Amino acid sequence: xSQFWSxxxxxxxxxxxxxxxxxxxxxxxxxxxxxYPPSPKVTKAIVEAVDERLRLYPDPQSKALRQCIADYYxxxxxxxxxxxxxxxxxxxxxxxLFQHDLPxxxxxxxxxxxxxxxxxxxxxxxxxxxxxxxxxxxxxxxQANGGIIFPNPNAPTGRLLxxxxxxxxxxxxxxxxxxxxxxxxxxxxxxxxxxxxxxxNLLVTQTLSKSRSLAGMRLGYAIGHADLIAALVRVKDSFxxxxxxxxxxxxxxxxxxxxxxxxxxxxxxxDSRDAMMAKMxxxxxxxxxxxxxxxxxxxxxxxxxxxxQYLREQGVIVRHFNRDRIAQYLRITIGDKAQxxxxxxxxxxxx
Amino acid sequence: xSQFWSxxxxxxxxxxxxxxxxxxxxxxxxxxxxxYPPSPKVTKAIVEAVDERLRLYPDPQSKALRQCIADYYxxxxxxxxxxxxxxxxxxxxxxxLFQHDLPxxxxxxxxxxxxxxxxxxxxxxxxxxxxxxxxxxxxxxxQANGGIIFPNPNAPTGRLLxxxxxxxxxxxxxxxxxxxxxxxxxxxxxxxxxxxxxxxNLLVTQTLSKSRSLAGMRLGYAIGHADLIAALVRVKDSFxxxxxxxxxxxxxxxxxxxxxxxxxxxxxxxDSRDAMMAKMxxxxxxxxxxxxxxxxxxxxxxxxxxxxQYLREQGVIVRHFNRDRIAQYLRITIGDKAQxxxxxxxxxxxx
Numbered sequence: 001x002s003q004f005w006s007x008x009x010x011x012x013x014x015x016x017x018x019x020x021x022x023x024x025x026x027x028x029x030x031x032x033x034x035x036y037p038p039s040p041k042v043t044k045a046i047v048e049a050v051d052e053r054l055r056l057y058p059d060p061q062s063k064a065l066r067q068c069i070a071d072y073y074x075x076x077x078x079x080x081x082x083x084x085x086x087x088x089x090x091x092x093x094x095x096x097l098f099q100h101d102l103p104x105x106x107x108x109x110x111x112x113x114x115x116x117x118x119x120x121x122x123x124x125x126x127x128x129x130x131x132x133x134x135x136x137x138x139x140x141x142x143q144a145n146g147g148i149i150f151p152n153p154n155a156p157t158g159r160l161l162x163x164x165x166x167x168x169x170x171x172x173x174x175x176x177x178x179x180x181x182x183x184x185x186x187x188x189x190x191x192x193x194x195x196x197x198x199x200x201n202l203l204v205t206q207t208l209s210k211s212r213s214l215a216g217m218r219l220g221y222a223i224g225h226a227d228l229i230a231a232l233v234r235v236k237d238s239f240x241x242x243x244x245x246x247x248x249x250x251x252x253x254x255x256x257x258x259x260x261x262x263x264x265x266x267x268x269x270x271d272s273r274d275a276m277m278a279k280m281x282x283x284x285x286x287x288x289x290x291x292x293x294x295x296x297x298x299x300x301x302x303x304x305x306x307x308x309q310y311l312r313e314q315g316v317i318v319r320h321f322n323r324d325r326i327a328q329y330l331r332i333t334i335g336d337k338a339q340x341x342x343x344x345x346x347x348x349x350x351x
Numbered sequence: 352x353s354q355f356w357s358x359x360x361x362x363x364x365x366x367x368x369x370x371x372x373x374x375x376x377x378x379x380x381x382x383x384x385x386x387y388p389p390s391p392k393v394t395k396a397i398v399e400a401v402d403e404r405l406r407l408y409p410d411p412q413s414k415a416l417r418q419c420i421a422d423y424y425x426x427x428x429x430x431x432x433x434x435x436x437x438x439x440x441x442x443x444x445x446x447x448l449f450q451h452d453l454p455x456x457x458x459x460x461x462x463x464x465x466x467x468x469x470x471x472x473x474x475x476x477x478x479x480x481x482x483x484x485x486x487x488x489x490x491x492x493x494q495a496n497g498g499i500i501f502p503n504p505n506a507p508t509g510r511l512l513x514x515x516x517x518x519x520x521x522x523x524x525x526x527x528x529x530x531x532x533x534x535x536x537x538x539x540x541x542x543x544x545x546x547x548x549x550x551x552n553l554l555v556t557q558t559l560s561k562s563r564s565l566a567g568m569r570l571g572y573a574i575g576h577a578d579l580i581a582a583l584v585r586v587k588d589s590f591x592x593x594x595x596x597x598x599x600x601x602x603x604x605x606x607x608x609x610x611x612x613x614x615x616x617x618x619x620x621x622d623s624r625d626a627m628m629a630k631m632x633x634x635x636x637x638x639x640x641x642x643x644x645x646x647x648x649x650x651x652x653x654x655x656x657x658x659x660q661y662l663r664e665q666g667v668i669v670r671h672f673n674r675d676r677i678a679q680y681l682r683i684t685i686g687d688k689a690q691x692x693x694x695x696x697x698x699x700x701x702x
Contacts, residue, residue, distance in 0.1 A: 001578075005447065006449065009582045014584075014588030015589065033407050043402060047401050052388030052389070054394070054568055055386075056566055057566040057567065085593055095471075096357050097360075116589045119589060175354075214405055215405070216404060217596050218596040227352075227355065228355060231357070234363045234365055237467075239439070240438045241366055245567060246567035247568070
């Protein structure tokens with residue numbers, strides 16, 4: 001606390017990311033990173049770009065990267081916004097598209113950064129409870145609002161909403177922006193990008209941190225109607241002219257160009273997830289059906305926080321959210337074969 | 352314009368950075384980039400970090416980089432904030448430290464991003480005219496204010512304010528935050544970082560884009576009292592957990608570690624600047640004394656915009672600001688020997 005702070009700073013309740021401990025031999029299943037490295041073509045492309053050109057500013061509009069993403073999803077470059085991770089993209093969305101008189105809506109169990117953005121930009125929000133099975137009921141969103149946002153699949157539950165449900169929501173809600181936050185969509189869902197040319201109020205965000213194994217490079221994007229993208233560009237150009245560094249841009253393009261690596265690794269994650277779900281179900285865990293690279297699990301006989309603590313003592317970190325409705329759940333990232341095996345063996349020793 | 356935009360978006364007047372044209376053989380003297388490449392140790396360090404670790408999120412607190420910068424300037428890590436370029440650092444400063452009832456103050460001729468940030472965060476500002484010789488008169492800032500900011504050396508003039516003048520200003524102004532934006536300080540000034548332990552309301556920002564030749568990597572920082580840094584951390588953690596990507600962090604540390612390369616290249620820029628000032632003075636140009644890696648020049652017989660156009664036709668880009676008081680000036684970045692020579696030859700053909 002300081003007299004020098006802007007008044008709003010005192011009231012902020014910042015987001016707390018999963019920890020990034022520097023411990024050897026840790027099985028790190030707490031931040032939904034991809035267990036597989038980025039494509040070798042990505043690392044090669046980065047290395048080839050590390051030279052004297054780094055003295056120059058990057059393209060402030062990131063046109064090459066945006067065109068690459070546009071081509072991949074068959075939209076126009078003017079429909080693509082890129083940011084320094086999808087968290088930055090979301091921040092600009094909250095400021096540029098969600099500051100209206102009515103409160104915005106999001107699920108009571110959802111990405112915990114959303115209320116933080118609301119605090120930063122003084123946006124009113126109202127949470128909409130998930131159903132008892134943690135599903136999103138689109139009819140619950142039929143109320144006046146300044147915007148709607150949720151992850152699909154939802155986080156931290158992993159549960160998917162179908163594209164037809166999303167289309168239904170959009171049909172009912174045409175006067176405010178609907179943001180589908182698809183950080184995990186590549187692990188089992190159909191992207192709502194297919195709907196952006198039908199609904200001018202639909203914005204879809206994605207990231208290269210999960211399915212494209214580039215959490216370390218910080219790249220996210222939004223796709224929607226050019227008018228929505230224009231708002232984000234105006235905010236970005238009033239905040240930071242050059243959010244995407246030269247190497248991140250090169251990495252992103254190379255990642256979209258190596259489709260076979262992307263398909264192979266995401267399928268491996270999906271297969272591992274399904275195997276883990278089967279095995280942990282056998283061990284008595286209740287698991288929310290997951291379309292993500294993580295599973296959200298509880299066990300009728302175990303206290304979730306105590307189990308998380310035990311796992312940690314055994315060198316396996318998972319994420320526990322000490323919050324209403326989900327305090328008895330753990331969110332566990334799908335690792336590679338060895339990591340998953342290690343988790344299963346540690347779990348088998350828990351009594 | 353769109354019904355979906357937050358009302359504030361309609362009113363934004365975004366910053367326009369100098370262009371980054373993709374033209375061969377262009378002499379690019381318009382965005383104050385360093386003519387020399389980053390240290391070979393920097394490019395080596397980056398290349399060594401390009402591997403499977405990119406699948407992991409970076410340290411959200413960027414502790415290693417902050418400690419490295421803290422050691423370099425002999426302050427504590429808690430006195431160092433890092434951001435995705437100093438533009439992002441400045442944005443967080445405006446939001447976190449400048450949103451008060453009183454208007455903030457900055458010079459009428461200054462970094463043109465400042466009023467843009469004010470628009471984004473709805474901060475009132477009042478500009479304080481520079482003296483006729485474009486110098487900052489600290490006595491002009493003796494008025495009630497919500498904060499004070501200016502670049503030192505100032506941009507786009509290049510004129511330096513002495514450390515004793517800054518100390519005088521701080522002595523007079525202890526109830527609001529004073530930000531000294533030292534993007535260009537390494538090219539000829541004394542840093543006000545020397546004063547941060549004396550004045551709890553002083554914040555100094557710097558960048559690795561200019562004197563450390565890393566514009567392409569996007570790294571800036573602020574140094575000041577831990578309470579001021581805490582405000583920036585709270586804003587950052589409410590905006591984007593991981594603004595600094597893994598490679599940028601490595602690049603920044605390597606840059607601070609290669610002191611001899613830094614000293615050599617900045618001295619080369621200083622020497623070139625002084626030589627350019629001498630030669631252009633001989634050609635009849637009036638030049639504001641510069642402590643930066645650019646010079647701000649006018650000529651009694653030439654129209655600045657016409658000259659800029661001529662230079663461009665000849666393959667040399669400089670920056671012209673079509674604004675009050677400075678419309679007859681050009682800001683010219685100091686290039687390497689060949690670039691400077693090319694500028695001089697083109698100028699010698701102008702009539």
